[in-house]
């Protein structure tokens with residue numbers, strides 16, 4: 001039975017139902033990256049569900065409990081594998097917050113987390129930090145140097161007057177690290193007869209705060225984004241397009257996360273229904289205007305795309321339809337180790353996952369690695385000699401052919 005302090009939460013029934021749905025079969029352990037690396041039951045989904053159940057029942061929890069939960073990448077590979085449909089990610093997000101409140105964190109970890117939350121979700125602060133890091137690059141240790149991306153020049157945004165209109169939120173880090181991604185999306189949609197409008201007053205999607213157990217601020221970001229988009233939604237914007245699958249997953253969850261907020265519940269549901277990964281938008285259009293070059297591509301499907309949003313095979317089909325040659329990837333379901341700020345908080349585990357992922361991606365000697373999330377892109381690029389791009393940049397740059405063809 002769940003503890004009294006859990007009974008007071010609006011999520012009580014949900015938590016109880018998730019815990020009841022797990023039949024402890026352990027199938028999920030087979031596809032869990034941390035269980036594969038560490039071989040400890042408590043570093044796999046079944047063991048973590050057990051720990052979360054203990055915590056929610058009010059049994060003693062410790063820093064060790066917290067460590068096993070922290071090691072989880074929130075990749076949700078276990079959800080894809082689970083035959084009983086256990087919503088592990090939701091259980092973890094709520095349960096981890098409760099464990100954090102009960103056991104606290106060391107001063108060092110508190111400072112680290114506070115700094116991340118104070119900088120990463122704010123584009124100007126992040127841009128300033130990156131500027132300083134680039135200045136200091138020559139004197140930084142190699143491991144840190146590799147994490148600093150090269151400066152990118154902005155790509156022109158097509159100025160179109162198409163009747164079909166979709167929205168894009170510039171977000172936080174992506175527009176600083178790789179402005180070419182959204183610009184490529186705008187170019188691609190322009191060719192398809194769709195105008196992509198930037199919603200300037202928007203901000204971070206809130207995923208970073210949410211996964212660091214800071215739910216109040218995450219929901220504030222959500223409300224701000226809904227407010228910024230609302231006038232465009234009322235004017236008939238067809239979709240909210242997302243080019244970072246991590247943010248896309250968060251946008252699609254706004255309806256669920258704000259369902260107890262009277263003022264925002266309805267709007268959040270509408271917002272989430274309009275949220276579409278760029279692959280969902282492009283796949284529904286006529287792609288004959290695009291033609292691939294002869295480069296060999298390997299596609300790394302981010303966890304937030306394949307396990308979170310359950311979008312599988314869509315990007316691959318688009319690239320193949322436009323003529324790209326795709327190489328196969330072993331263990332494509334496994335996380336690359338980026339997982340939001342996981343690479344900063346647990347660098348050693350993250351590095352091992354990255355090495356394994358790059359080995360799997362590069363074995364067939366592709367010319368380019370394509371992905372669908374800025375976090376994965378930066379993480380893969382930090383250790384690969386291959387160029388890593390967002391897949392939409394391949395279409396954004398391909399030549400236009402006869403549209404009648």
Ligand code: SF4
Pocket residue numbers: 021022023024025026027028029045046049078081082083084085086088
């Ligand atoms: S989460 Fe699913 S796969 Fe894992 S132990 Fe529970 S029921 Fe089995």
Ligand code: SF4
Pocket residue numbers: 031032033034035043044045048071072073074075076077078079088
């Ligand atoms: S979310 Fe990923 S790392 Fe966490 S338990 Fe599930 S499969 Fe393992």
